[in-house]
Amino acid sequence: MNKLFYKIYHGNLAFSAIEEEALAEVIDKTYFSLLELIEKDNLKVGLELSAYSLEKVQELRPLWIEKFKELHKKGLIELIGSGYMQLIGPLVPYEININNQKIGLEVYNNILGIVPTIAYINEQVFSKSMVDIYVEAGYKAISMEWNNAYSIHPQEWKKEYSFQPVVAKGLNSTIPILWTNTIVFQQFQRMAHQEISVDEYTTMIQHHLNIGYKALPIYSSDLEIFNYRPGRFETEAIITTDEWERISNAMNKIKEYGKFCLPSEIIEKSLDSNIELDLTTTANPILVKKQSKYSLSRWAACGRGTNLINTLCYNYLTNYGINKKLLQYWGSDYRTHTTIKKWNKAIDFLTQENQDSNDKHKTIINDITLKEENNKLIFEKDNHKIVFNKLKGLVLDKIYKNGKLLQFGTVWHGDLDYISHGADFYTGTTTLESADIRKIADLYEIENYTFDKVDDNKYKLSTTINMKGQATEYKSWIIDLDNNTIALDINLELKEFIKGSIRLGGLTLLPQDKDSNFWYECKNGGQEYERFNIDDSIKIEHSQAKSLLQSSSNGMGVTDGVLRFGIDKDIICEIEIDREISYPFVMLQNSYDHDKYLTRIFFGLQELDDTLKVSENREFRLRYKINI
Structure with missing residues (x-):
């Protein structure tokens, strides 16, 4: 079988660092240049373009549209779908995802008269629900990165799975997957930017072919970085030569080793439909592209x-x-x-017309007095007993219902065996962390609090906490016995911007037995919940810092606000985040002890990475409720 090459240039005129006024220049230097390269070298190429970008091209350079149609008719270029806008599918609600794709397809058809059959996963951020979204939208294949998926399946997957297209599993459907390869496309960029020679580049291509690639993704990243610099990084290479001419020379050289095909032709010629892969894992329910600085928190x-x-x-x-x-x-x-x-x-x-979603509670005559015992505040009514800790920032200690202990609250020092778990783990804790202030938690003794009845069977316990002069926290617990929920409401006001993480209201489950059928589930951009089983071979560390410049490792979408934990068929804890109050980044931490699990959930209102900018926003909110 002849070796096959394919390229998918990623076009995006919403590019973060490019101002609207510069778009015409970007089109002239990169979009037209790509079409000229294709025509001059008779080179087959895929171009992924958001429908928003296509509208901008039509507005600013309509001649490009006609040239694209001409090359498409000749079979030299293939439109790869993106959606109306490039957005992070696993982090947005299902309605946004499916409408983004449907509106995008309408725009493609209206402007180009083309309906693409392959979609490029936006920003290469993947959850299993994305398969079902693209199938529902009508796509026949997706394009997604190999490298990170392979890295989290080192034992189960063979490297040979990357040598040709295979099949990706969703929740209810499957779809062919055309791989992109970060290492290969970064080598292409280095060659174009003169960081490596054309000969060094072609040697790398030969190496990949020699180890067995049948269909090699030569390029699968940004279009706007050749003969143009978007200005994102201080280290961007200076343009000293015609980079499109350099690309042309390199592509003509590697034609000696294989044949360039359109992406759809690659699937037709080399798809191995016998290989079906589940790209995600319990520890990594969402995949993110490139090297480790590209965390989901981005x-x-x-x-x-x-x-x-x-x-x-x-x-x-x-x-x-x-x-x-x-x-x-x-x-x-x-x-x-x-x-x-x-x-x-x-x-x-x-x-411009955003509504005020703050609750306005009335206060009525209270029929309950909280008990105070051993620095604990105890609420008791009907069949509920709820205990709060005055010494530790009014965190939730425990809840009993009908005499039965519910499965969230505080895990105390000594409850677990391993020394790594030799601490207290609370529910309702806020932390601020940066290189400047180090780590500040709201675990201060509470001197003053208010306890009000705000409805017939609804009560509110509130306090204010000064966090070392860096922030003021207004914390409330709302007990709603009619709806069988307890809610945590936090309003944090910073004194000044913190270049680090801000995590409000962390929650801890009580230790679960390792021999139980323990699971969690949430929605990651789709219609249905994605369930993941937890066993003692799995360590989940979403909230762990990757480096001094990266405060988290991964996370979950929780795109309808609901996160559940269960044993067998029983739900032991259901959390519902009020997304109208805030849209926090939800991270899971699960580690095993001698015969138990320690499970914690963190809600990131701000995380640290290379994109974090000084912000004027000083107020952060979180509200979630738990069924009791």
Whole structure:
């Protein structure tokens, strides 16, 4: 079988660091240059383009549209789908995902008369639900990164699975997957930017062919970085030569070793439908592209104020429904290196009619007095007993219902055997952490509190905590006996910006037996819950820092706000986040002890990575409720 090559250039005119005024220049230097390369060298190429970007091209350079159609008719270029906007599918609700794809397909057809059959997973961020989304939208295949998926399946997967397209499993469907390869495309970029020679590059290509690749993804990343620099990084290479000419020379050289095909031709010629792969794992329910600095927090809790814009987008969806502007501002590029001008425009649009979603509780005559025993505040009514800890920032100690202990609260020092678990683990804790302030928790003794009855069978316990002068925290527990819930409501006001993580209201499950059928489930961008089983071979460390510059490792979408834990068929803890109050980044920590698990959930309102910018926002909110 002849060796096959394919390329998918990723075009994105919402590119975070590029101002609107520069888009015409970007199109001239990169989009037209790509078409010229294809025509000159008779080179087959795939181009992934968001429908938003296509609209911008039509507005600014309509001639490009005609040239694209001409090359498409000749069979030299294939449109790869993206959706209306490039957004992070596993972090947004199902309605946004499916409408993003459907609106995108309509725009492609209206402007180009083309309906793409292959979709490039946005930002290469994947959950199992994405398979079902793209199948429902009508796509026949997806394109997704190999490297990180392979890295989390070192024992089960063979390297040979990357040598040709295979099949990816979703929750209810499967779809062919055309691999992208980060190492290979980064070598292409280094060659184009003169960091390595063309000869060194072709030697690398030969190496991959020699080890067995049948279909090699030559390139699968940004289009706008050749003969142009977006200005994201200080280390961007200086342009000293015609990079498109350099690419042309390299591609003509490697034609000696294989044949360039369109992405759909690669699937037709080399798909191995006998290999079906589950890309995710219990510890990694969501996959992210490239090297480790690309944590999921990048689009969930970093940037100029990602939690803020995610919350505003969710409220806009709730109040006004879906339109192109909402899809645009839910785009991934507004969450990383976006310019202040683009950021302000987005925030102004999303807040113009945003409703105040704060609760306005009335206060009525209270029929209960809290008991105080051994620095604990004890609420008792009907069949409920709820204990709070005054010494530790009014954290939740334990809850009894009908005399039975519920499975969340505080795990005390000495409850577990391993020395790594020799500490107290609370429910309702807030932490601030950075290189400047180190780590500050809200675990202070409570001197003053209020306890009010706010409805017929609803009570509110509140306090204010000064966190070493860095922040003031307003913490409330709301006990709703009619609806059998307890809610935690936190409002944190920072004195000044913190270049680090802000995590509110962390929750701890009571230790579960290792020999139990223990699981968790949530939605990661789809219609259905994704369930993951936990066993003692699995360590989940989403909240662990990857480095001094990366405060978390992974996380979950929890895109309808609900996170459940269970044993066998029973739910032992169900948490529901109020997404209208805030859209936190949810992280799971699970480690095993001698015969138990320690399980903790963290809610990141801000995380640290290379995209985090100084923000004027000083207020952070979190509200979630737990069934009791």
